[in-house]
Amino acid sequence: MSFADPRDGDLEDDASSTSHHSLLGHASYILLEISLPKLALAAILLLVVPAVLIGGAPKAALWFAGTVWNQVSEAGRVASVLAFLAILGVVAWRWGGALFRATERNFWSLNAALVQPLYMAVREAVALLTERFAPGGFARARRIAGPVAGLLLACLAAIVVVSVGPLPVVIVEDTSPAGLLRAAQDSLRNGVWAVAVYLMFGAPAWSIAEAVAGTPRDLDGGAPDGPATWRIAHLSDIHVVGDPHGFRLECGRDGPRGNDRLARTLDVLEDEDARQRLDWVLITGDITDAGRNAEYIAFEDAVSAHPALRERMLIIPGNHDVNIVDRANPARLELPVAPGGALRRMRMLSAMARLQGKRVHVVDRRARRVGPTLDAWLAEAGRGAALARFMDEGGLRAGMAARERWDEAFPMVVPPPAPDGLGVVLLDSNAETHFSFTNALGLVGMAQLRAAEAAMAEYPAARWLVALHHHLIEYPRPGAPLADRIGTALVNGHWVLRRLRRVAPRILVLHGHRHYDWMGRSGALRIVSAPSPVMSAPPGTEGHAWIHALAPAPDGGLALLAPRRVVVP
Structure with missing residues (x-):
């Protein structure tokens, strides 16, 4: 007797499903299944070592001043300063960019790990109490909750500062083993003190930034009708799987197979293209379900069946493409020095090169202008060959170089065909994480965004599509569960939003990530979020996608016309 069909899956297919397991359930499972030795090593590398370095800096400076500096002659001091400056100059020239990017990532990682989740949890708790005991609407509750949350966290951090401090301990008592141990303990306390001080100022700053950014609003009165100059099919989060009967991580058996x-969806878009030409088919991330080779093969097979669409298709990376450590085990932790993160990024970069390598350009950051095509850039100086060797052989130094090449490749730019035409900027908005549970964190680095600004400034009369995977800012949705707000918006979204608002009349921001559609604005900046034609609708129901109609505005900006909703059976 056959009592089960393997094509229907089983409970193992729901291991990472957010519809079958709550956020607390996932956290409990991870605590039970995680590798404790790896967790300890990762905690040492990511938390203890930085804390000791931060806390030990004043001790090291004091020891140097008391033990070395005061015993050196005046000429020796001058020579030491010159030698130090020379070494610093060489380091800045050779590794300055990489060090800056690492510092920036660590700074925003601190916000993602500490300020953002604490602020969000306290803000939502305050908002819930405000809605319950002081009715006045969702927007009013949010306006009250933000400053209150920032103030509460600042007070709690101040208590920690006073308890640990009140000031850093910078005295080196002696150099015996016991004295060095006490110095290490003091350094760790100093690190905790420094982080608490940062939280004391960072939480109110976060609430102020949120208040200044304002609440995103729906587009007023809808978009006008009119003849479209450009038509853009916007998809996102297609989550291709490598098994024709495979399920997806987030929805498990509640979602579609294969x-x-x-x-x-591609059949529908091909029919739309035959009816009226599409200028671009833009897929804003999560091309694959877990960034595996079989999934990229399946994606390319699907796209190759529609060669006309393929020639106008552009893709960007999502968190599922680059940050899923293990699709079968959400508790698996990846060490910061492991090659997995770089390897997943190289798979995505390789897929982008095969699909759009002749259409997109890399920005020359030194010249601050649009540079060669992605294909030409990879061919220069043997970049592509070096990346292929890393994918084949691995290696710590090769992995670090691969991460640098990934950072340098973004933003990718499709220049406008005419000075006042429509260009496309493709951003990587994925933070580098080492844990599937935190895979959804988003970050757009300063160097990347400034390169995008330089590319757009090169064509001052052009209009632009700016594509990224994550939300720029959290969209306030009454009743949305807390799990739906974690990892939704960029960690530095307020800063990115402020920069993009400078050119708001000429650009349209497109993103995906949370599988629901929204069209609105933050200030003057128009933002459209795409649903997932694959993930948003349960099996047996219809999905949909949007085709955005655009035209030049009389004032030289970009006009967003009424979009067309296409149904995917």
Whole structure:
């Protein structure tokens, strides 16, 4: 007797499903299944070592001043300063960019790990109490909750500062083993003190930045009708799987099997293209479900069946493409020095090169202008060959170099065909994480965004599509569960939003990530979020996608016309 069909899956297919397991359930499972030795090593590398370095800096400076500096002659001091400056100059020239990017990532990682989740949890708790005991609407509750949350966290951090401090301990008592141990303990306390001080100022700053950014609003009165100059099919989060009967991480057995729905989506877009030409098919991230080779093969097979669309298709990376450590085990932790993160990024970069390598350009950051095509850039100086060797052989130094090449490749730019035409900027908005549970964190680095600004400034009369995976800012949705707000918006979204608002009339921001559609604005900046034609609709129901109609505005900006909703059966 056959009592089960393997094509229907089983409970193992729901291991990472957010519809079958709550956030607390996932956290409990991870605590039970995680590798404790790896967790300890990762904690030492990511938390203890930085804390000791931060806390030990004043001790090291004091020891140097008391033990070395005061015993050196005046000429020796001058020579030491010159030698130090020379070494500092060489380091800045050779590794300055990488050090800056690492510092920036660590700074925003601190916000993602400490300020953002604490602020969000306290803010939502305050908002819930405000809605319950002081009715006045969702927007009013949010306006009250933000400053209150920032103030509460600042007070709690101040208590920690006073308890640990009140000031850093910078005295080196002696150099015996016991004295060095006490110095290490003091350094760790100093690190905790420094982080608490940062939280004391960072939490109120976060609430102020949120208040200044304002609440995103729906587009007023809808978009006008009119003849479209450009038509953009916007998809996102297609989550291609490598198994024709495979399920997806987030939805498990509640979602579709295989890639039939993607095939139907492409069929619908091909019919739309035959009816009226599409200028671009833009897929804003999560091309694959877990960034595996079989999934990229399945994606390319699906796209190759539609060669006309393929020639106008552009993709960007999502968190599922680059940050899923293990699709079968959400508790698996990846060490910071492991090659997995770089390897997943190289798979994505390789897929982008095969699909759009001749269409997109890399920005020359030194010249601050649009540079060669992605294909030409990879061919220069043997970059592509070096990346292929890393993917084949691995290696710590090769992995670090691969991460640098990944950072340098973004933003990718499609220049406008005419000075006042429509260009496309493709951003990587994924923070580098080492844990599947935190895979959704988003970050757009300063160097990347400034390169995008330089590319747009090169064509001052052009209009632009700016594509990224994550939300720029959290969209306030009454009743949305807390799990739906974690990892939704960029960690530095307020800063990115402020920069993009400078050119708001000429750009349209497109993103995906949370599988629901929204069209609105933050200030003057228009933002559209795409649903997932694959993930948003349960099996047996219809999905949909949007085709955005755009035209030049009379004032030289970009006009957003009424979009067309296409149904995916």
